[in-house]
Amino acid sequence: MKKTHNRGYKFSQYVLPQIILLAYTVLALFPIVLIIQNSLKTRKAIFKAPLTPPLPGTFSLEGYQTVFERSNFQLYFVNSLVVTVVSILLVLFLGAMAAYALAEYKFPGNTLLGLYLALGIMIPIRLGTVSILRLVVSMGLIDTLTALILVYSAQGLPLTIFVLQQFMQQVPRELKEAARIDGASEYRIFGLVLPLVRPAVATVAVFVMIPIWNDLWFPLILAPGEKTRTVTYGAQQFLGQFVSDWNAVLSSLTLAMIPILLLYILFSRQLIRGITAGAVK
């Protein structure tokens, strides 16, 4: 009697969670694996046996050939990289400066300015698209990566400032006062505080990066030209044109996924630690 109770307990305690998590893991991975494995097969094998991995008889790279011959994936990739990296650097640097000032100095309007800068966390920047487009046109920045960088930076700042401000408030006062007594300038002290909030900076960087890299809306509206296409928009256009060429479609999907997946697997530890850091502190 006690034994069966134990067994039931063990099942609900250890086995059931594993079954649920495993089932969900399959659901999360299956679509990704399916696309990647079929991108490496001949057209015939893609349709005949989509669920089997590429074998010597069915292996083919024809899809990748089409993609590299007919599209500028390399260019799209560089564009996405430039836009994402420059935006993140701008957001983190300008955001950290503003957050530091809000957390460190008491000046009239401090709270109000903090609220003003936080408004953008809840209000999607897309709602201002009509005017953003006009603004970008009037600045002569249409079809440039600069336009995307400026918009994404504005989009990322509110959350960055809000989060970093919380963390900067926790940096011990004595440290800054000691530096001041030693005659350090306010800029130097900012330089001292910045490394102390590095975990928060990493967290924010991830939250700012993903939507920028994956965005379709602004490239579609502000930079639709061939030369400024990002991976997301470029893939969308390419896929639209080659709908019937399954090899090319599967290969381009794989090419668009692989960089992000590799980066993610490499950094997932730090990344997840960063996401959960806010809660644990």
Add this chain to the structure above:
Amino acid sequence: MQQLSAKKRKKPFPTHIVVFLAPATLLYTLFMIYPLLDSLRLSLFAPNGEGTEVFVGLQNYITLLTDQMWSARFWGALRNNFIFFLIHMFVQNPVGLLLAALLSRRALFARGTYRTVLFMPTMLSVVIVGFIWQLILSPLWGVAESIMGAVGIADLFQPWLGLESSALVTLALISVWQFIGIPMMLFYAALISIPEELIEAARVDGASNWTVFWRIKFPLILPTVGIVAILTYVGNFNAFDLIYTAQGALAGPNFSTDIMGTFFYRTFFGFQLQLGNPTMGATVAAMMFLIILLGVVAYLFGWQRRMTVYEV
């Protein structure tokens, strides 16, 4: 002490404060706040046929809500958007909570691997996810059908994305598949930060896992539940990419997957034969702004206020 140091600093003009704050504030104001306000202003204007825009008061809003051509699309998109949101709210968030609860168990085998894998779809671009699922659900390829066949339910297969009755729900579930990682991580972070002593105390008193979760853990993570809810709301009323990728700007079949984002895009950017209409577009954006604002206000005053009371 603090006052004293503040006074001391007041003497010379605090240039450094301006240097720290000005770049971010200017960039944010120019590319975020100004466009939002200017869009609201534009929603009160209309082109007069000679290339200039004239003030028309609330006429655009009246047109949007009452004119037959506009109002059917507007109310349709709003209704669809609510369905889209409710599916996220009641599928994505509960399943995310379940996964987080399982992940946060102390003696879980392979926890790190699960965490990494379950968050993976969230990292992918919506465009990629949209295409992947389009392929999987395609009757041409037959992957979904043959998998259903393996468990003997192949007869139930239908081209869900192509049917008016099921396209919206299918797209919402695809979006749930992708974004479930976000509520999962937020719940997970909240759950692992609960002090162990609280749970141990309950265990000593003989409480089961189930009781511990619903009586102790869940009440403690209620603030996160609120945050997840409002993030889902804002995110869904701002959605566009998935519908555009899978169904195009016309959000077919027969507008059955049209949500505010696609309606906004068609209105201001134009599609096929219809020319773009920036001022009507601004009006649609203003309505979206209002809808999102209502949600945020409800959250801040209806939910978060109660939370503070609870926490005290």
